[in-house]
Amino acid sequence: MQKVGIVGYYQVKLYSDAxxxxxxxxxxxxxxxxxxxxxxxxxxxxxxxxxxxxxxxRTISNSFAVEAGGAYLADESKVEMDGAHALLYGMMxxxxxxxxxxxxxxxxxASCFPYHSARLxxxxxxxxxxxxxxxxITALGFQMRAYMNKFGVSAEEIAGIAVKNRKNASKNPLxxxxxxxxxxxxxxxxxxxxYADPVRELMVAQPCDGVAALLLAPEKQALKxxxxxxxxxxxxxxxxxxxxxxxxxxxxxxxxLASKMAYKTAGIKDPLKEIDIAEIFESAAHEELILKxxxxxxxxGEGPSLNSEINGEFPIxxxxxxxxxxxPCGTGLIRIIEATKQIRGEANGYQVKNVNKAIASGxxxxxxxxxxxxxxxxxx
Amino acid sequence: xxxxxxxxxxxxxxxxxxxxxxxxxDKLFDAFENKKIVGNKCPKxxxxxxxxxxICGKCNVTIPFDQNWVNLPNTGTLKNYTITYYKINDRTxxxxxxxxxxxxxxxxxxxxxxxxxxxNMEPEEVKVxxxxxxxxxxxxxxxxxxxxxxxxx
Numbered sequence: 001m002q003k004v005g006i007v008g009y010y011q012v013k014l015y016s017d018a019x020x021x022x023x024x025x026x027x028x029x030x031x032x033x034x035x036x037x038x039x040x041x042x043x044x045x046x047x048x049x050x051x052x053x054x055x056x057x058r059t060i061s062n063s064f065a066v067e068a069g070g071a072y073l074a075d076e077s078k079v080e081m082d083g084a085h086a087l088l089y090g091m092m093x094x095x096x097x098x099x100x101x102x103x104x105x106x107x108x109x110a111s112c113f114p115y116h117s118a119r120l121x122x123x124x125x126x127x128x129x130x131x132x133x134x135x136x137i138t139a140l141g142f143q144m145r146a147y148m149n150k151f152g153v154s155a156e157e158i159a160g161i162a163v164k165n166r167k168n169a170s171k172n173p174l175x176x177x178x179x180x181x182x183x184x185x186x187x188x189x190x191x192x193x194x195y196a197d198p199v200r201e202l203m204v205a206q207p208c209d210g211v212a213a214l215l216l217a218p219e220k221q222a223l224k225x226x227x228x229x230x231x232x233x234x235x236x237x238x239x240x241x242x243x244x245x246x247x248x249x250x251x252x253x254x255x256x257l258a259s260k261m262a263y264k265t266a267g268i269k270d271p272l273k274e275i276d277i278a279e280i281f282e283s284a285a286h287e288e289l290i291l292k293x294x295x296x297x298x299x300x301g302e303g304p305s306l307n308s309e310i311n312g313e314f315p316i317x318x319x320x321x322x323x324x325x326x327x328p329c330g331t332g333l334i335r336i337i338e339a340t341k342q343i344r345g346e347a348n349g350y351q352v353k354n355v356n357k358a359i360a361s362g363x364x365x366x367x368x369x370x371x372x373x374x375x376x377x378x379x380x
Numbered sequence: 381x382x383x384x385x386x387x388x389x390x391x392x393x394x395x396x397x398x399x400x401x402x403x404x405x406d407k408l409f410d411a412f413e414n415k416k417i418v419g420n421k422c423p424k425x426x427x428x429x430x431x432x433x434x435i436c437g438k439c440n441v442t443i444p445f446d447q448n449w450v451n452l453p454n455t456g457t458l459k460n461y462t463i464t465y466y467k468i469n470d471r472t473x474x475x476x477x478x479x480x481x482x483x484x485x486x487x488x489x490x491x492x493x494x495x496x497x498x499x500n501m502e503p504e505e506v507k508v509x510x511x512x513x514x515x516x517x518x519x520x521x522x523x524x525x526x527x528x529x530x531x532x533x
Contacts, residue, residue, distance in 0.1 A: 126405050130524050137464065142462050
């Protein structure tokens with residue numbers, strides 16, 4: 001695969017109820033990424049945005065963001081999935097050979113709408129929507145129980161992931177304040193409010209306000225723009241069935257297949273040995289374990305036994321992950337930015353030592369129905 | 381800091397959306413009206429689907445409308461469940477006094493699970509693998525809500 005480089009990024013601070021609007025947030029992220037990379041509006045040749053009409057409260061939700069997102073009279077298009085999927089589109093635009101600089105931005109403001117109720121609108125309008133038993137939270141309840149029942153993983157072990165990610169988030173100045181907690185215990189997590197048993201409040205990646213932007217360039221341009229490019233050496237994506245009742249929720253077959261595709265492109269044979277860290281989009285604590293296992297980092301049901309603290313054997317979500325803040329549409333792109341920071345040595349306060357190869361993943365749909373994973377590598 | 385000014389757009393226009401359920405789902409809802417369940421069977425892999433569908437995703441084949449229908453019993457097995465105190469279909473996700481136990485139930489003779497409430501049982505009585513039967517609404521109208529929930533069998 002021809003080399004595509006990440007040459008810049010910017011993420012706004014995440015808030016549960018930001019005191020500024022979408023336009024400002026989008027502008028801050030896109031302009032911030034350009035400024036940091038020493039680039040101008042005229043350098044942009046294509047813009048890919050990622051928002052959601054329902055979450056933005058308007059149809060054609062990219063139309064309002066043209067000016068703020070650097071797309072005024074530019075080649076522009078939108079992906080209505082996760083920011084990590086928008087990156088795939090941006091990468092394809094670069095690989096077409098027609099573009100020198102792609103801006104990818106993604107995010108939303110969950111403070112403006114009832115996020116969990118809105119997720120009911122993902123269900124089949126002729127079947128599950130009228131009875132209203134399924135939204136993202138009850139789906140997570142099913143997924144966590146399926147995982148625990150199949151592999152005998154305990155609620156304590158799962159709560160441990162929430163403790164780790166909230167502790168990591170406390171070292172990340174851009175994480176959601178409400179998610180940061182350096183002193184949280186497993187007991188605190190288990191005693192927090194029951195959302196959908198066995199899922200507790202502190203296990204959930206809370207939707208919030210935020211936007212992130214990332215810059216992509218083909219190899220030649222990338223080397224001109226920065227002396228620290230991060231290369232996308234592999235990508236894989238896969239989609240599971242629609243109805244929850246059709247799926248095996250204890251595992252993630254789609255992530256398993258997506259990672260195989262990405263490893264193959266990147267020439268990875270043993271991810272645990274060859275890759276240094278992972279930034280995974282986990283909608284809740286148990287999902288980090290399911291996805292970790294699907295990535296082939298441990299056997300099925302063995303996720304908790306691999307130490308994934310910042311200084312552990314294989315660090316996962318040193319930034320705090322999605323539990324550290326989950327702006328709808330933006331979360332997957334933030335994972336890619338966080339993995340990029342680790343490779344560039346720019347994760348101040350939560351930097352893992354000697355990171356050269358990283359996994360970053362995004363997802364969309366109930367119980368991570370659709371997964372997308374990237375292999376990122378440093379070096380000129 | 382000045383107070384945040386918000387513009388709430390509530391009901392400026394009413395734009396309800398009418399979905400046609402399609403022939404396959406229509407047949408299921410007709411059965412519901414008579415307090416019965418039907419599924420359909422993939423001609424290739426043999427999986428029996430509830431709700432019935434035109435396409436088997438795994439095999440990528442059509443299940444013809446005039447064949448492969450399977451009459452199924454009102455009983456099933458609990459495959460998974462969750463208990464929530466939140467109202468799902470609510471603008472502000474309000475808490476409710478009485479919890480809802482929501483189960484994934486595999487109707488006997490089918491290969492997929494459907495999601496409904498578990499009724500007349502305490503949370504500690506709920507066990508994955510338990511046998512259940514459908515509790516129908518007294519008056520059915522050919523809709524998903526005709527199944528009031530599942531009770532112990």
